[in-house]
Amino acid sequence: MSFIGLDLGTSSLKAILVDDGDRVLAEHAEPLTVQRPHDGWSEQDPQSWCDAARTALAALAARHDCGGLQGIGLAGHMHGATMVGADDRALRPCLLWNDTRAHEEAAAMDADPRFRAVTGNIVFPGFTAPKVEWVRRHEPAVFDATDRILLPKDFLRLFLTGEHVSEMSDAAGTAWLDTGARDWSDDLLAACDLTRDHMPRLVEGFAISGTLRADLARELGLPQVPVAGGAGDNAAAAIGAGVVQNGSAFLSLGTSGVLFAATDGYRPDPGTAVHTFCHALPGTWHQMGVILAATDALEWLSRLTGQSAAHLTADLGPLRAPGRTLFLPYLGGERTPHNDAAIRGQFLHLDHATDARAATRAVLEGVAHAFADCRDALAATGTTIHSALAMGGGSRSDHWLQVLATTLGFPLDVPAQGEFGAALGAARLGRMAATGAGPEIATPPAIARTVEPDAALGPAFAEAHARYRHAYDILRTL
Structure with missing residues (x-):
């Protein structure tokens, strides 16, 4: 048996193939670039994540027999605002975790006591919700065309499985999750002119979120295996380190x-x-x-x-x-x-x-x-x-x-x-x-x-x- 872990980082996407004893059988990293068009801005092209994943998975298949592959898990940098249209394409570059342009929007949300009470966190400028609010104010056409809002690894999941799914650890960094109840907060979404329909379905990190698309599996020479919910980068690192x-x-x-x-x-x-x-x-x-x-x-x-x-x-x-x-x-x-x-x-x-x-x-x-x-x-x-x-x-x-x-x-x-x-x-x-x-x-x-x-x-x-x-x-x- 073997399993693949994909870790979508800011500067690279890393893919590893391990056996059931955690021994690394093959690994590959694809570089990624960040665009900073203005002070405090930090953006990335979501399509580059998909291209990197295709290349990395193909490299694993070329280096080791993946016939015994049983499952794939995802990890990724948190808080990114990936605005997706009805055709499942990104409408603009993703606003990354270290993008601080939405500091005014974050301050306004944080002044609303509901956000801290429900999420258990300050609304930081790097969180997803204030960045989406910045888009609503400054790029209204993009906001109006948005069908789903996905976190970075979940856009990668969409490419791999065709499913709109997230999981609890990553969703907790959006400022829309009821962190204690482990579910989206309809109240906080409504405060941002959003509904649950804009959000991906939630699963736990160890649960099956979908299956590798048949056409992509054939292209890469991989079995059509389940893809786990996964985790945000730090929670995934904790699973890897036994924390x-x-x-x-x-x-x-x-x-x-x-x-x-x-x-x-x-x-x-x-x-x-x-x-x-x-x-x-x-x-x-x-x-x-x-x-x-x-x-x-x-x-x-x-x-x-x-x-x-x-x-x-x-x-x-x-x-x-x-x-x-x-x-x-x-x-x-x-x-x-x-x-x-x-x-x-x-x-x-x-x-x-x-x-x-x-x-x-x-x-x-x-x-x-x-x-x-x-x-x-x-x-x-x-x-x-x-x-x-x-x-x-x-x-x-x-x-x-x-x-x-x-x-x-x-x-x-x-x-x-x-x-x-x-x-x-x-x-x-x-x-x-x-x-x-x-x-x-x-x-x-x-x-x-x-x-x-x-x-x-x-x-x-x-x-x-x-x-x-x-x-x-x-x-x-x-």
């Missing part, structure tokens, strides 16, 4: 940053700016602190200095107390805990001695301080993290992990070599849908090593975090 039990957690150092904790109950606290979403398994939820620039902040410094991120972080030496230089990583606004689309980053306390190495340390520390803000916000909801899996491309930097562990005050577990992210989580959900397997297959990965906080340097990092918070308090008054 499903109450209190288990991961820290993701990707383009953005996520501090994710699984919970066995629905415990919203919107005022903290913590995301409280459905998990991909029934009767479970999760909470997330989200920062918009993690490795993206390091890539920004790379462009600024003309040195690669790998070069900047290659020779930082042993961990030491933070210097006076501070970096606030709000390059495109911030979510947790500030909910501020307009705030921008800052370097502070620069002097003649500040070189590329010192700036790199400040950037790594600044991202760690932003994660510490997420830790504190999660703690305010009653969620305390005692340890976390370290995931994402930034976790390859041992120095950065040492900075993070010492700033956060809890150990970070580094998985052994192998696939354990969103693509594996999607494949596992595909396996559940096809075979009836249960949550027990969502096991955590083997741990290669644990990065412990440096107790001797803990007070110095705590003092630096206090200065960071003070700098933020000053910045928001400017």
Whole structure:
């Protein structure tokens, strides 16, 4: 038996073929591009997702015999507003998760107490609902022609199966879901001049959402197999990393940053700016602190200095107390805990001695301080993290992990070599849908090593975090 996981990321679509022991049999990634026509805008052509999926699936079939394929699962970046006409074609480019143009619409929705009460979340500018409202106000012809509103991975599902379906974890990031009841809110939809008919049908992440189209299966040389509901990218990564039990957690150092904790109950606290979403398994939820620039902040410094991120972080030496230089990583606004689309980053306390190495340390520390803000916000909801899996491309930097562990005050577990992210989580959900397997297959990965906080340097990092918070308090008054 084998299973395919498709992970639709912002910069690429990743496809993996795994057996029933999670061993990767084949994998392929197709690059994707983002368009930013104006400040704060971030868009992507939905057709490019379908083209990438066709290429990636064909590549898997060419590299390994897929005759034993049993199921497919989907994961994808959340919050994207994909407006689809009656012919199932996208009417405009998708407004992506990091598109902040709808900050005025988000503020107006968030001022309506029904949204926080029903969804359990602040209405952030990056969420789907305010972006659709922006389209209604600024592109009324597109809004009027809209037959369905789909999240990115669900538009990909439409291509694969012909079905309009979503699932709970992704839908929870739209600002239209009754997160506790795990269903669309007719009241919130009506507040946006929408009805349930504009929304996809909802299933749980492990449920069958449709079947691979016969014509596409023939074209690709694949069996016509069921496609699972899947999950939003972070919930799928949690399934892949085995973060499903109450209190288990991961820290993701990707383009953005996520501090994710699984919970066995629905415990919203919107005022903290913590995301409280459905998990991909029934009767479970999760909470997330989200920062918009993690490795993206390091890539920004790379462009600024003309040195690669790998070069900047290659020779930082042993961990030491933070210097006076501070970096606030709000390059495109911030979510947790500030909910501020307009705030921008800052370097502070620069002097003649500040070189590329010192700036790199400040950037790594600044991202760690932003994660510490997420830790504190999660703690305010009653969620305390005692340890976390370290995931994402930034976790390859041992120095950065040492900075993070010492700033956060809890150990970070580094998985052994192998696939354990969103693509594996999607494949596992595909396996559940096809075979009836249960949550027990969502096991955590083997741990290669644990990065412990440096107790001797803990007070110095705590003092630096206090200065960071003070700098933020000053910045928001400017």
